[in-house]
Amino acid sequence: MRIALFITCVNDTLFPDTGRHVVRLLERLGHEVVFPEGQTCCGQMHYNTGYRRPAAKLAVRFVRTFEDADAVVVPSGSCAAMIRDNYPRLGGSGSRLSRKVAGLAPRVYDLTELLVDVLGVTDVGAYYPHKVAYHPTCHGLRMLGLGDRPYRLLRAVRGLELVELAGATECCGFGGTFAVKNGDVSSAMGADKARHAVESGAEVLCAVDNSCLMHIGGTLSRQRSGLRVAHIAEILASTEKEGALR
Amino acid sequence: MSATFLGIPPFPEAARAAVDDSRLRHNLRKATHTIRDKRGAVVTELEEDWERLRSEGAAIKSHTLRHLDHYLEQLESSVERAGGHVHWAADAAEANAIVTRLVQATGETDVVKVKSMATQEIELNNALAEAGITAYETDLAELIVQLGDDLPSHILVPAIHLGRSQIREIFLDQMAEWGVAAPEGLTDDPRALAEAARVHLRERFLRTRTAISGANFAVADSGTLVVLESEGNGRMCLTLPETLISVVGIEKIVPTWADLEVFMQTLPRSSTGERMNPYTSTWTGVTPGDGPQEFHLVLLDNGRTDVLADTVGRQALRCIRCSACLNTCPVYERTGGHAYGSVYPGPIGAILTPQLRGMSSEVDEALPYASSLCGACYEVCPVAIDIPEVLVHLREEVAAGPGHLGEKAMMKGAEAVLGSSHALNAAQHAAGAARNLVPRHLPGMAGAWTDTRDLPDVPAESFRQWWNKHEKGQS
Numbered sequence: 001m002r003i004a005l006f007i008t009c010v011n012d013t014l015f016p017d018t019g020r021h022v023v024r025l026l027e028r029l030g031h032e033v034v035f036p037e038g039q040t041c042c043g044q045m046h047y048n049t050g051y052r053r054p055a056a057k058l059a060v061r062f063v064r065t066f067e068d069a070d071a072v073v074v075p076s077g078s079c080a081a082m083i084r085d086n087y088p089r090l091g092g093s094g095s096r097l098s099r100k101v102a103g104l105a106p107r108v109y110d111l112t113e114l115l116v117d118v119l120g121v122t123d124v125g126a127y128y129p130h131k132v133a134y135h136p137t138c139h140g141l142r143m144l145g146l147g148d149r150p151y152r153l154l155r156a157v158r159g160l161e162l163v164e165l166a167g168a169t170e171c172c173g174f175g176g177t178f179a180v181k182n183g184d185v186s187s188a189m190g191a192d193k194a195r196h197a198v199e200s201g202a203e204v205l206c207a208v209d210n211s212c213l214m215h216i217g218g219t220l221s222r223q224r225s226g227l228r229v230a231h232i233a234e235i236l237a238s239t240e241k242e243g244a245l246r
Numbered sequence: 247m248s249a250t251f252l253g254i255p256p257f258p259e260a261a262r263a264a265v266d267d268s269r270l271r272h273n274l275r276k277a278t279h280t281i282r283d284k285r286g287a288v289v290t291e292l293e294e295d296w297e298r299l300r301s302e303g304a305a306i307k308s309h310t311l312r313h314l315d316h317y318l319e320q321l322e323s324s325v326e327r328a329g330g331h332v333h334w335a336a337d338a339a340e341a342n343a344i345v346t347r348l349v350q351a352t353g354e355t356d357v358v359k360v361k362s363m364a365t366q367e368i369e370l371n372n373a374l375a376e377a378g379i380t381a382y383e384t385d386l387a388e389l390i391v392q393l394g395d396d397l398p399s400h401i402l403v404p405a406i407h408l409g410r411s412q413i414r415e416i417f418l419d420q421m422a423e424w425g426v427a428a429p430e431g432l433t434d435d436p437r438a439l440a441e442a443a444r445v446h447l448r449e450r451f452l453r454t455r456t457a458i459s460g461a462n463f464a465v466a467d468s469g470t471l472v473v474l475e476s477e478g479n480g481r482m483c484l485t486l487p488e489t490l491i492s493v494v495g496i497e498k499i500v501p502t503w504a505d506l507e508v509f510m511q512t513l514p515r516s517s518t519g520e521r522m523n524p525y526t527s528t529w530t531g532v533t534p535g536d537g538p539q540e541f542h543l544v545l546l547d548n549g550r551t552d553v554l555a556d557t558v559g560r561q562a563l564r565c566i567r568c569s570a571c572l573n574t575c576p577v578y579e580r581t582g583g584h585a586y587g588s589v590y591p592g593p594i595g596a597i598l599t600p601q602l603r604g605m606s607s608e609v610d611e612a613l614p615y616a617s618s619l620c621g622a623c624y625e626v627c628p629v630a631i632d633i634p635e636v637l638v639h640l641r642e643e644v645a646a647g648p649g650h651l652g653e654k655a656m657m658k659g660a661e662a663v664l665g666s667s668h669a670l671n672a673a674q675h676a677a678g679a680a681r682n683l684v685p686r687h688l689p690g691m692a693g694a695w696t697d698t699r700d701l702p703d704v705p706a707e708s709f710r711q712w713w714n715k716h717e718k719g720q721s
Contacts, residue, residue, distance in 0.1 A: 007709050009664060013674050014702050016709035023716070035713050041664040046657060048619055050641030054661040089635070138620035171576045175618025177653075182616065183694025184262040188271075188580045189618070190699065218699030 001119065002032045004069035006062070006108075008076045009041035015210040021237035022075050022111060025124060028239075033073075038065045042074075044082040047090070049177045056090045056097065063087075063100045071118055072108045075233050077140030077208040080110040085143050110140065110208055111233055112149040122152045127240040129159030133202035134232075135193070135216065137209045138171050150208060150232060157235060165205075166196045174215035190219040198225050206230045248371045249397045251587050256612035260585035261577075270407055274582050277406045281573045284519025285626070292515075302508045304630040307564035310466075310499050311554060317466040317499045318545065324469030328531020330541040335493075341546050342373035345458065345491055348542050349379050352489050354456045360473060360480035361385035362460025363567055364493045364546050366398060366589040367602075370458070381458065382424070382450050384479040386443050393420040399583030399591060401569040402517050407582045410434040417442050425450055447479060457487040457538070461494045462566065463509065464543075467502050470530040471543070474513060474523045481527045490529070490538035495546050497563040509566060512628035516568035549602035558639040562598045564629040569594075571623035571633060577616060586613065593623035597636040605643060614640035652691060667710075674708035681706065 003026055007019045023033045043058030062083065066072050074080040084105045091097030115121055134154060140146045154162050173179070173189025180186075193216050197205045205220075207213050210231055217229035254260055264270055289296050310317055322332045333348075335341035345365075349357055357374070359365065359381050371381040371392075383392040387405040391398050394416040398404030405413065417428040417439065426446045432438055459480070463472040471492055473480050484490060500506060514523040532541050554560050572578045572592030583591030587609045588599040596617055600610040614637050617623075623633040644650070663673045681704035687696045695701070 009670065012670070012709040013677065014704065016705050016707065016712055019709035020712060020716075023713075035710070035717075037710070038667050040667055040670050043664075045660065048638060048641075049653070049657065050614075050638065050643070050645030051657050051661075052642050054657065057661070058664060138618070138622070142621040142625055169622075171618050171620035171622065173576065173618055175620070178615065178618045180691050180694040182258050182261060182577070183697060184258070184265045185577055185580050186618070186694075187698040188265045189576050214702050215699060218695075218701065221700040222698060 002034060002070055003114070004066055004072045005033050005035050006039055006042070006066065006072050006074045006079070007035070008074065008079045010214075011075060011210055014214070015231065018075050018210055018231045018233050021231065021233035022073060024242075025233060025237040026073070028237075029119065029121065029124060031119070034069075036065045036069075042079040042082045044079055044086075045176050047082065047086055048175075052090065059083075059087050059090050059101070060097060063097065063104055066108075067100060067104055069107065071114065072104075073111055073114045074108060075111045075208070075231065076210065077110050077137050077144055077146065078211060080108055080113075081139040081143035083108045110144055110146060112146055112153055112208060113144070115153060115236075116149045123156035124153065124236050126157040126236050126238055127159050128157050128235045128238045130203045131161045131163050131201060132204045132206055132235065133163050133165040133197055133200040134168070135165060135172065135197070135205055135207040135212065136168055137207050137212045140208045141169060146208065153232070153236060154206070158240075160235070163200045163202050165200050165202075167192065168196075172212050172216050174212045176211070179215060186215070187219070190215055194219040194223060194225065198227055202227065204228055204230050204235075206232050206235055208232050248369070248375075248392065249395055250369060250372065251397060251589065254584065254587040254609065256608045257581075257585055257587070257616045258612060260587065261581040261616070264581040264585050269409065270582055271580060273407055273409050274579055277403065278573045278579050281403075281519055285516060285570060285573065288515045288519055288521055292511075299508055299512050300628055300630050303512050303566070303628055304564060306500060306505050306508060307566075307629050308561075310501055311497065311560060311563055314496065314499070314554065317501055318496060320466040321464055321469060321499055322545075324467060325531060325541075325543050326469075328469045330469065330531040330543055333542060333544045335544055335546050335548070337548050338368035341368050341493060341544055341548065342370055344544050345370060345493060346373060346377045346379065348489075348491050349374065349456055350377065352456045354379070354454075356380050356382065356454050357456045357458050358382050358384050358450060358454045358483050358487065359388075359457070360459045360475070360483040361388045361404070362458070362493060363401065363589060364460050364495050365458060368493070368546065368548065370493065382454070384447055384450070384483055385475070386440070386477055386479065389443060389447070390416060393417065393424060397584055398589065400572060401567050401590065401592070401594075403569075407584070410436060410439060413439055421446050447482075451479075451482045451486055455487050456489045457483040457491070459484060459490065459492045461492055461498055462513065463500050463506060464494055464498050465501075465503050465506065466499050468530055470503065470528050472506065473527045475525045475527075476518060476523060478525050481525050484527050484529060485537050487538055489540040489542075491542045491544065493544045493546055495548070496550050497565075513566055513568050516570040516626065516628040549604070552604070553598075553601045556601065559597070559601050559636055561631050562594065562601060562636060564631055565594050565598065566629060568628055570626040570628065574622045574626045575617075576620065576622070577618065586616065588613075593617060593633045593637075594631070597631075597633055597640060600640055605640070605647075611644045611647070611649065614644060671708070671710060674711070677704050678706050678708065678711075680704075
């Protein structure tokens, strides 16, 4: 299958390895990945902070860039949720944007949805000999409804021991600009999430969203916990022959 | 004079103090998690019925709000037909004046109150005090707040921020001034505390001839008012006095008695995690020889009509004050209710308060941002209020206003960079080149990040730079 990658602005700029892992994983599974050059950002930061007009402009750009794709993979639960749940609110009813979104949004998938629902695989042939805890990010959990898909994918990884994370469904406290506008509350939430992660006994905390991981990972790093964070794509892309990219 | 929310700083600042208060954090965490777990268990046992009840509740409320003028007039005539009197109050001042006049007409200077958010909203106790009338709170938690000269911090459990040893101290210090003193040697055993409150209140109930209540629901076709509670103190207030004055927000209406069926299932499960609440009291006008012989209903607008005019924001008026959103909110759990600077705290307060008051102050402008948009509040709401949607909607109003210049500049900058892939690529090149110059501690607003979290390392090349090489077979 020919799959268009929407890398997201945060991944593109700060976490390019996530995109490389997605490419490596999908190519290994025999699919073609294309990267439409005109893409930039889904507009989530603008939308969530109350800047609707720039968010709408970015939505128009996204739709224009990806409207011909058979499937769009987004290695970020919150950006996928922005496109599927919030784009329909950005155009007025019957507007050109809402018509286009209605056509495109059902073909936009988080990585774990694409693998399980569209490509029909749970065992992607990965090897990752570490203790791993999974943090179900809020948008992945509640807006996309990823359910057990990430867990099924992780359980099928050879060598991986999946450990339970206490308070898993609680928000890590990132919330985009919330992390700076309400820094104290955000930090307190992040500290609790980090504590649960450490107490889980995991070596690696993974999620479907680098933004949440940047917040939790930054907290873990400041605490010198020794626990690292990884996007789920990194784990699924790793094999016995080719370990994780660094 | 009771305490007031006036003067509480905007949320981020008020929250900072709360986050630093370890005793408060402990009390809140324990209490919210206990109720949260109980709610989860009793909601889960209803299985798919829950989603049906949830959408029916939302539909009944939405329908009523859409035809509110009709149902209000119907309620007025059915209450009067049953022997009650109806008064209309456009705002807090009008409502307070009406209630004060009604109490004065009874010749009493003491009134008992069953917990009512509406009278908290209009600060009725202060208005009565100015007229020389003392209002005695009878809900246990509300009594604690009143004795402690404190402010409520939760819709259902106004004293949730206090531990039992703090409550014991308040009882020992204050009860004597308000009536029957606390027994000597009072311990912080919950049963001993409840017994002290019971003895204190019993004397008050038997002596007071005028009562003020709120209502959870007002049934339009029969004129019946409904209060749900756990302690029975409300029932004492509603039945023993001679005059009963109920102050009720105009959004509390349901069309028919049959509509209560849905809410009698969803409200107790959502609020206290019980299948049904211990006391449900209903009253319709007056009945000779039974209960209060004079009944007044004060219907309160106080901004609600304005909220109704906002097509996105109006869903906040569906709220049945269950407080499930507070108990599940990770932000509320760490800040408590006082930080919201209003009688309605938590996620529902963050959308209801700025709409009722109008977003003209820093406190109200900060409220729509007092959320990480995690969506847990929407998930538990028994009338399916999409709180995150309203939060974002209200943020748009704030962002359209004159303030937040630094943020606006930042958003403008981001818009320019993200407006074309070339601009983004150029910015990424620049960031990659300057990657070793990023300081460990950032100045200004971004400092909120680096105070407690490390920044990620800026990579040498962006994904799109790597992709271009990958496509050319160089990777």
